[in-house]
Amino acid sequence: MTAVTHDEVHAGPAPPPTGWRRLLAPGWLRVPWMTALFFGIGAGITVLVRWLEGWDPIWKGSVITTVELTAVPFGFLAGIGGFDYWMRYAAGSPTRPEDHSGHGARSWRDYFRINTDHKVIGIQYLVTTIFFFVAAGLLAMLMRAELARPGMQFVDNQTFNGLFSVHAALMIFLFVIPAFAGIGNYVIPLMIGAPDMAFPRLNALSFWLLPIAGFMMLGSFLAPGGAFASGWTGYAPLASTHQPIGSVFFNMGVQWAGASSIMTALNFLVTIITMRAPGMSFWRMPLLVWANFTTSLLVVIATPFIAGSQFFVMFDHVMHTHFFDYQAGGYPLGYQHIFWFYSHPAVYIMMLPGFGIASEVISVMSRKPIFGYRLMALSLLAILVLGFSVWAHHMFVAGMAPWLRVPMMVTSMVIAVPTGIKVFSWLATLWDGRIHFDTPMLFALGFVSMFVIGGLSGIYLAAVPIDIHTSDTYFVVAHIHYVLFGGSLFTIFAGIYFWFPKMTGRMYDERLGKLHFWLTFIGFNLTFFPMHWLGIQGMPRRVADYVPRFADLNMFISLASFGLGASTLVFVYNMVKSWRFGPAAAANPWRSLTLEWQVSSPPPIFNFDEIPQVVGNPYEYGVPDARHAVFNGDRQVELEEVPTR
Amino acid sequence: MTVQAEAHAAHPPEAHQSSRVDARTLGMFLFIASEVMLFGSFFTAYFFVRVSAHTHWPTAGHELPVFVAGINTIILVSSSFTMHWALQAIKRGNRAGLQAGLTLTFLLGLTFLLTQIREYSRLGFAPYTDAFGTIFYCLTGLHGAHVFVGLTLLLAATIRSYRGHYTADAHWGVEIPGIYWHFVDVMWIVVYTTVYIL
Amino acid sequence: MRRGSVAQLVAIGIVCGGGAALVAILIPWLPDPASRQAGRIDFVFWFVTVICIAIFALVAAVIIYSVLKFRAQPGEDMDGPPIHGNTGLEIVWTAVPAALVTAISIVSAIVLAKNDHIPKASAAGDPLHPLVVEVTAQQFAWSFKYTGFGDLTSATLKLPLNKPVKLRITSLDVNHSFWVPEFGQKQDAVPGSWNNLVITPDKNGTYPVICTELCGLGHALMRSRAEVMPAQKFLSWAKGQQKKLGGPAGSSGKAVFTANGCDSCHTFTPAGANKKIGPDLDNLRQEAQRAGQPLEQFIRTSIVDPNAYVEPGFTKGLMPTSFSSLPKAQLDALVSYLAGGAKK
Numbered sequence A: 001m002t003a004v005t006h007d008e009v010h011a012g013p014a015p016p017p018t019g020w021r022r023l024l025a026p027g028w029l030r031v032p033w034m035t036a037l038f039f040g041i042g043a044g045i046t047v048l049v050r051w052l053e054g055w056d057p058i059w060k061g062s063v064i065t066t067v068e069l070t071a072v073p074f075g076f077l078a079g080i081g082g083f084d085y086w087m088r089y090a091a092g093s094p095t096r097p098e099d100h101s102g103h104g105a106r107s108w109r110d111y112f113r114i115n116t117d118h119k120v121i122g123i124q125y126l127v128t129t130i131f132f133f134v135a136a137g138l139l140a141m142l143m144r145a146e147l148a149r150p151g152m153q154f155v156d157n158q159t160f161n162g163l164f165s166v167h168a169a170l171m172i173f174l175f176v177i178p179a180f181a182g183i184g185n186y187v188i189p190l191m192i193g194a195p196d197m198a199f200p201r202l203n204a205l206s207f208w209l210l211p212i213a214g215f216m217m218l219g220s221f222l223a224p225g226g227a228f229a230s231g232w233t234g235y236a237p238l239a240s241t242h243q244p245i246g247s248v249f250f251n252m253g254v255q256w257a258g259a260s261s262i263m264t265a266l267n268f269l270v271t272i273i274t275m276r277a278p279g280m281s282f283w284r285m286p287l288l289v290w291a292n293f294t295t296s297l298l299v300v301i302a303t304p305f306i307a308g309s310q311f312f313v314m315f316d317h318v319m320h321t322h323f324f325d326y327q328a329g330g331y332p333l334g335y336q337h338i339f340w341f342y343s344h345p346a347v348y349i350m351m352l353p354g355f356g357i358a359s360e361v362i363s364v365m366s367r368k369p370i371f372g373y374r375l376m377a378l379s380l381l382a383i384l385v386l387g388f389s390v391w392a393h394h395m396f397v398a399g400m401a402p403w404l405r406v407p408m409m410v411t412s413m414v415i416a417v418p419t420g421i422k423v424f425s426w427l428a429t430l431w432d433g434r435i436h437f438d439t440p441m442l443f444a445l446g447f448v449s450m451f452v453i454g455g456l457s458g459i460y461l462a463a464v465p466i467d468i469h470t471s472d473t474y475f476v477v478a479h480i481h482y483v484l485f486g487g488s489l490f491t492i493f494a495g496i497y498f499w500f501p502k503m504t505g506r507m508y509d510e511r512l513g514k515l516h517f518w519l520t521f522i523g524f525n526l527t528f529f530p531m532h533w534l535g536i537q538g539m540p541r542r543v544a545d546y547v548p549r550f551a552d553l554n555m556f557i558s559l560a561s562f563g564l565g566a567s568t569l570v571f572v573y574n575m576v577k578s579w580r581f582g583p584a585a586a587a588n589p590w591r592s593l594t595l596e597w598q599v600s601s602p603p604p605i606f607n608f609d610e611i612p613q614v615v616g617n618p619y620e621y622g623v624p625d626a627r628h629a630v631f632n633g634d635r636q637v638e639l640e641e642v643p644t645r
Numbered sequence B: 001m002t003v004q005a006e007a008h009a010a011h012p013p014e015a016h017q018s019s020r021v022d023a024r025t026l027g028m029f030l031f032i033a034s035e036v037m038l039f040g041s042f043f044t045a046y047f048f049v050r051v052s053a054h055t056h057w058p059t060a061g062h063e064l065p066v067f068v069a070g071i072n073t074i075i076l077v078s079s080s081f082t083m084h085w086a087l088q089a090i091k092r093g094n095r096a097g098l099q100a101g102l103t104l105t106f107l108l109g110l111t112f113l114l115t116q117i118r119e120y121s122r123l124g125f126a127p128y129t130d131a132f133g134t135i136f137y138c139l140t141g142l143h144g145a146h147v148f149v150g151l152t153l154l155l156a157a158t159i160r161s162y163r164g165h166y167t168a169d170a171h172w173g174v175e176i177p178g179i180y181w182h183f184v185d186v187m188w189i190v191v192y193t194t195v196y197i198l
Numbered sequence C: 001m002r003r004g005s006v007a008q009l010v011a012i013g014i015v016c017g018g019g020a021a022l023v024a025i026l027i028p029w030l031p032d033p034a035s036r037q038a039g040r041i042d043f044v045f046w047f048v049t050v051i052c053i054a055i056f057a058l059v060a061a062v063i064i065y066s067v068l069k070f071r072a073q074p075g076e077d078m079d080g081p082p083i084h085g086n087t088g089l090e091i092v093w094t095a096v097p098a099a100l101v102t103a104i105s106i107v108s109a110i111v112l113a114k115n116d117h118i119p120k121a122s123a124a125g126d127p128l129h130p131l132v133v134e135v136t137a138q139q140f141a142w143s144f145k146y147t148g149f150g151d152l153t154s155a156t157l158k159l160p161l162n163k164p165v166k167l168r169i170t171s172l173d174v175n176h177s178f179w180v181p182e183f184g185q186k187q188d189a190v191p192g193s194w195n196n197l198v199i200t201p202d203k204n205g206t207y208p209v210i211c212t213e214l215c216g217l218g219h220a221l222m223r224s225r226a227e228v229m230p231a232q233k234f235l236s237w238a239k240g241q242q243k244k245l246g247g248p249a250g251s252s253g254k255a256v257f258t259a260n261g262c263d264s265c266h267t268f269t270p271a272g273a274n275k276k277i278g279p280d281l282d283n284l285r286q287e288a289q290r291a292g293q294p295l296e297q298f299i300r301t302s303i304v305d306p307n308a309y310v311e312p313g314f315t316k317g318l319m320p321t322s323f324s325s326l327p328k329a330q331l332d333a334l335v336s337y338l339a340g341g342a343k344k
């Protein structure tokens, strides 16, 4: 909350430190020694406790590693300044109103500091997540190189298992989920007419947890014994008893990324509930806001379960507890239940914000109101509720109670109904529109078509007899990529292109954008469609070696995937080039009605000089003289730029 | 607020408050919701172990000090009342009451935690002994960690109360830790009932 | 919507649906089923496919039609008609998918129930109805135990034709998963529990047994074979095998070697084994020298405690450790067989 409250004691802005005092100021100079300090404290406490308890050896690698994976990140965060305000506050010292002075970025350096401006944080999120996307994609390229031929070529079995585990973990926890959080961060406060998020400092902190989680997971390749290699699902007892120490890097990485997710979700929820502009009732919120609202509910409720599951595995691994050790009374299948109780909702965490983006883009670019607005919002809620009742469809062959299979199948199938409502409503929005095929729209339409294929393969999987045949084969790999790449990733691209002018104040290169779309669309289908066949025919997933019968098709897939990878170069080039040299963007290049387009590009430092008054629905394209919101006084001029007929 | 905004030229317009709920309170409640789910995952693990054991529970060789833990429960629960008292005091502008209430709450919480640690050292089984030990230590340990966090929040509130902060109409710095503290207490009752009694 | 456009839309839909149907029919998607269960699963597969093609064709047709027909002219800044919804339509596209998924669920549930069911034997007392096989998975090997045949064990799965087989599956270490693509049936092997799977093979032949649950570094290599043969042949195999394994030391070594799947990882010329996952056992003599141990002792420790000495160039932890529980007689036979066959 940016409002100044009475029981805070304020001091003016601090004078910039000089000389050696710079080492004390929050920032990169303080990071190294704080990190070292926390490392020392962590190691010291561990050694002390082990010595007092008489445990042998006093210096035990796995225990120290685990402790340091907690302590060092705290040192980093303290160094960069994530806790300064709260520490001063807790000690009762005067606090600086840095939530405002930290706003805005004046140079690129400001992106490498703790910054409490949701717009800066949004961009920090997006750049970081795209970095991890490229890293995870390059791991996939290594994987495809190994899989191009049967037998072993470049890597050994354990390394290969590490490759796909880190690939998936980064893609999910460090790319798709936080990339949506990044877009939401930038757009939501603008869309609801708020000056910032409800808790700006918490917002900054949630961002800085991400690089920690990401580098922890990547760094596991350097751990003795190699990276964690039990898949992104990290099933026990494999992950808890038969893995090198790298596996703890995954357990802890998930905790950091999960904490980041929960904090952001909480922030979104409070922002959306308490900070909407006057007149913006729930039924006047843009669907992107609705989507993030439901997603955040999912995150807050479900994410603690994966935190739990990873704690259990880590304890079993490091402290030799017995959660999943049946010989001592543990229950191996318990892991899967707890894990999927988060991770199935997680797949909707990775999709619902994309639904929101698609709704925005399709409505604006078709120049028509979104079809069936209320049902669109309600179907999000339906998916939220149903999403909690289907987790065991990942366990049809896992040996759980057989009677649980049919109810889980039915609930999984029922999710097709609300999802179908959304798909058909987008189609009806397109119908009879005046459609502009700019890059965001191409990606949005690519999303609708590809996601339907992915969703339908989900229906195959949800049918128990088919799943019994196809589970843990490349058919599932195909499903994953159709929903995650064809679904989530396409909408992320759509969102980035759509809001690029707003975020950077410059226009991207439309020709390169279209090129990127077509290369991606074609490369994507060539890479992942044949995987359906491989899976049904009998190629299991997570193998570095396979029978020669599948050699040709795998070679084809690998070649296609290199093309798909190369298409990303076009995207990165376009982004970098346009951000620096692109032509200045208009305030509202898409002639959209929603609030974020009614301010300049990029928006003023506090978003709005005056909080707008919302007077109508956000998608009234084609309605004569429709207004979503009105501004006072001088804002009237900019409103005139919105042609509404 | 307007005075402040003029003092700093670079101040945002005040956000429209679109809900009757205060942002901080709402944030705390959502955080507690996710904490409840974290406990939920531990309870799920607990019941998996318990149900799959197919034997008398607690499994042989595990005597739990139900009585001592019961006393400890009373200590923790009474700290909820002192917390409530502290908050009521500052609402009436009674600083001494606030200080006494917070200090008492803190001490009661600390007593609870220390008793718990002492109990650990006398139980005669360890987290790595078997699945019962695992689940017992993890569930009570998770709760202990929460007590620790709660105590940290209380410590901050106590320090500030002695520094003369908080007034009759600005006391959310007491209210928010208070909500958390009540949650920690209620959670303990659930943990105690499940692990020690049921 | 004008009438002409409906016709065009339907035409595009038919083209899309037809294309998808051709892809579905012309490409041999499913492996040739070799069990009753696989045949039923294939039926569900086609049932779902028909529904999915229809849905896909509808979605694709509307998108393609919109792309072709509703494209804005360059520079055009008109808006479309402000249609906010249509209750009738919305009811239809809620109800129809709901009906379709209900249909899929019902078909699936029926097939599932049938696939799990073992019909009554026509003749009472048939030892092969059902045939019970205990499947034990471990890193990274399968072993199959025929409890009805004096606990006969084998590293490959031999099955009688047209007899329902009840597999009871467990694991010694981590999760694995038993799958034969041609049988369609799959089931995880979980340590500490016994999971059931029913298969009624209905075609003679040899099929791959694949581990489909990630189980560690040897996951990709964890394969075996399932051999379906006429019931008579199966019975005589089982009798012969029982005799061989219990035979005098020396002569039964080879049987022990194959029964435990050593040949799925090693090369050993006397047994006709030629796999390269583990060291070449033809060279055991040199390897024992390098390890500085007497031959027989080296072989014995290598089998019961494979990680004690790891041949350079091979991965530790790949060879299963469970052979330490082989019966003493079989172990002796195995060791002397390997020692005798090792090249001078």
Ligand code: HEA
Pocket: A233, A347, A348, A350, A351, A393, A394, A412, A413, A415, A416, A417, A419, A420, A421, A423, A451, A452, A454, A455, A456, A457, A458, A459, A461, A462, A463, A467, A470, A471, A472, A476, A479, A480, A483, A484, A487, A488, C055, C059, C096, C097, C098, C100, C101
């Ligand atoms: C964005 C992520 C995402 C999304 C949205 C989905 C959506 C769905 N998924 Fe998917 N799934 C994953 C990501 C996702 N999944 C991942 C990552 C895994 C693998 C995890 C691992 O093991 O590593 C997985 C695995 C997975 C499995 C387990 C497979 C196995 O391991 O054996 C199953 C089984 O039921 C399943 C089902 C479904 C279903 C029914 C949907 C439904 O929500 C789909 C609904 C959508 C449609 C159906 C299309 C649109 C609807 C219409 C046009 C209406 C008409 C339709 C009908 C009448 C059918 N998924």
Ligand code: HEA
Pocket: A133, A134, A135, A136, A137, A138, A140, A141, A143, A144, A164, A165, A167, A168, A171, A172, A175, A176, A230, A231, A232, A233, A477, A480, A481, A484, A485, A488, A489, A527, A541, A542, A543, A544, A561, A562, A563, A564, A565, A566, A567, A568, A569
């Ligand atoms: C959002 C999620 C996401 C995304 C975007 C991707 C993207 C890709 N995935 Fe991933 N994948 C998963 C999520 C995702 N994947 C998950 C959850 C699993 C399951 C893991 C498990 O079993 O535990 C999986 C598993 C998985 C497998 C199966 C592994 C196995 O079971 O053995 C394969 C195999 O081909 C694969 C391939 C690819 C490829 C080629 C891409 C490509 O699209 C990547 C393209 C991007 C780049 C290449 C990076 C940027 C490019 C450049 C900088 C250009 C320069 C490079 C070159 C030209 C080489 N993935």
Ligand code: CUA
Pocket: C137, C138, C139, C140, C175, C176, C177, C211, C212, C213, C214, C215, C216, C218, C219, C220, C222
């Ligand atoms: Cu055993 Cu994979």
Ligand SMILES: [Cu+2]
Pocket: A343, A344, A347, A390, A391, A393, A394
């Ligand atoms: Cu799922």
